[in-house]
Amino acid sequence: MTIPPDAQDIAHFRALIAIHLGLQIDDAYQDLLARLLRTRSALCGSVTRYFDRFADEAWLQSELPLLARELTVTETYFFRNTDQFAAFSALVLPRVLAARGTGCRILSAGCASGEEPYSLAIAAREGFPEDSDLVEITAVDINPIALGKAAQGRYSNWSLRDTPKSIKDKWFTTDGSDYVLDAGVRRAVRFTAGNLAREDRTFWQPSRFDVVFCRNVLMYFCPEQAREAIDRITRVLTPGGYLFLGHAETLRGLSNDYQLCHTHGTFYYRRKAERSDATIADERSEVLRRDASAMSNDTSWVDVIRRASERISTLTRDSRVPGLPERTEAVPLDLTSALECVRGERYGEALRHIADLPREHANDADVLLLKAVSLSHSGALEQAESVCRELLARDGLNTGAQYVLAVCREAVGDVSGAVEHDQAACYLDPGFAMPRLHLGLLARRQGDSVAAVRELSQAAHLLQREDPSRVLLFGGGFKREALVAMCRAHCDAMGVQV
Numbered sequence: 001m002t003i004p005p006d007a008q009d010i011a012h013f014r015a016l017i018a019i020h021l022g023l024q025i026d027d028a029y030q031d032l033l034a035r036l037l038r039t040r041s042a043l044c045g046s047v048t049r050y051f052d053r054f055a056d057e058a059w060l061q062s063e064l065p066l067l068a069r070e071l072t073v074t075e076t077y078f079f080r081n082t083d084q085f086a087a088f089s090a091l092v093l094p095r096v097l098a099a100r101g102t103g104c105r106i107l108s109a110g111c112a113s114g115e116e117p118y119s120l121a122i123a124a125r126e127g128f129p130e131d132s133d134l135v136e137i138t139a140v141d142i143n144p145i146a147l148g149k150a151a152q153g154r155y156s157n158w159s160l161r162d163t164p165k166s167i168k169d170k171w172f173t174t175d176g177s178d179y180v181l182d183a184g185v186r187r188a189v190r191f192t193a194g195n196l197a198r199e200d201r202t203f204w205q206p207s208r209f210d211v212v213f214c215r216n217v218l219m220y221f222c223p224e225q226a227r228e229a230i231d232r233i234t235r236v237l238t239p240g241g242y243l244f245l246g247h248a249e250t251l252r253g254l255s256n257d258y259q260l261c262h263t264h265g266t267f268y269y270r271r272k273a274e275r276s277d278a279t280i281a282d283e284r285s286e287v288l289r290r291d292a293s294a295m296s297n298d299t300s301w302v303d304v305i306r307r308a309s310e311r312i313s314t315l316t317r318d319s320r321v322p323g324l325p326e327r328t329e330a331v332p333l334d335l336t337s338a339l340e341c342v343r344g345e346r347y348g349e350a351l352r353h354i355a356d357l358p359r360e361h362a363n364d365a366d367v368l369l370l371k372a373v374s375l376s377h378s379g380a381l382e383q384a385e386s387v388c389r390e391l392l393a394r395d396g397l398n399t400g401a402q403y404v405l406a407v408c409r410e411a412v413g414d415v416s417g418a419v420e421h422d423q424a425a426c427y428l429d430p431g432f433a434m435p436r437l438h439l440g441l442l443a444r445r446q447g448d449s450v451a452a453v454r455e456l457s458q459a460a461h462l463l464q465r466e467d468p469s470r471v472l473l474f475g476g477g478f479k480r481e482a483l484v485a486m487c488r489a490h491c492d493a494m495g496v497q498v
């Protein structure tokens, strides 16, 4: 009789999977984990002996792919999120070729059964038909079954569901119900087994690639493992190189080494040249933001800021951040007075307090954001925009700057610019309520009631849990309840109750 693994064993197994494969397996898959642990540990004689083997590197090399075979989601298809391939071939590839003067080196990380890297090879050939050796694609995945399928280059019609007929006709031949990929396209991609969750210095070498596609992989990772995987990707990506993530994934909270870019209706990232002082300042501001959101909705913002500022000064005093100039004496950042003015809608006075802050804090991300908000409310739109752009140059993933830019753009009549910045803020932080509210109001003004109701009802929902500091900073003087009521009133007026 086999003894089922107990809850503690399953929890330990889940932790090992997180560490070694990066995967966050949720509670719904408890039975699958139990079954897998039972079959895998049976070969070692006991669960304890099986767990002990995880310390053996050589054994892990063969065990992890077997676990990945059962635990990974390998759903993919050719030209998935077509807009990203359009951005790649119309903009990214020509830029890389112009900059390097030679071929473009691409990594498809988490390539599954090959549809993504092969789509890149086809897109390159379509864009530059005269040069078939233009791209050199490395495709890596942990799942051996998916890699085996990729090597065959043989697909069902379902894998080509988003592929235009002209591309199908040109790059595939049919064999019964299968589509067989052109041999030249297949030769353009080198498949290799690899694990994004583990260090491997021979693979993750600096500046090996100009472009990385890592789509719909990190969404299955634990936050810490996702951060480490992005660190590896950043290492192999040349400075100024391009990174594409899946539509539901963002780098926010994972890395400060990138700028957000937008073209052809899609978002992607560009690696910054170096880790700058601004990046370090933003890391401190991230600490501030996290502290603020960890507190309850009823905590006063001033209190939040005071505690977070204290924590930041402790951090900078106790541990030197690499790259930050050495300080003889840390001057704590105190935004209390400026924030009190924002709370009381005295924006001119807030700006005077900001101007009086110690010079070393003048370019802190949170100071710049407060300044941009105060300037925009004072009607100094051009200056507000310029502060936002300065902030985005330092932290391309700053959602607050994107939102303030959206408000400024709208004020000068540039609705499409406003929508673009709101969408960037929503993409970077799907929990940010204000850009949704703004998008809803813009849509209503444009007469698009379907989009207006969708955005406003989403905003009403998000506002209930919105960070108090963001309600204060971006709420335009309205309290949380008033903003929710505003969303509901607009939806009511369009005949929908939310």
Ligand SMILES: C[S@@+](CC[C@H](N)C(=O)[O-])C[C@H]1O[C@@H](n2cnc3c(N)ncnc32)[C@H](O)[C@@H]1O
Pocket (backbone or CB within 6 Å): 020, 021, 022, 023, 068, 072, 073, 074, 075, 076, 077, 080, 109, 110, 111, 112, 113, 116, 140, 141, 142, 143, 146, 194, 195, 196, 197, 214, 215, 216, 217, 246
């Ligand atoms: C949903 S597919 C994405 C395929 C393709 N990138 C796309 O967007 O269509 C996710 C792939 O990531 C792979 N994967 C998951 N964890 C991995 C890891 N630790 N190392 C390498 N690949 C991994 C899975 O095996 C799977 O093939």
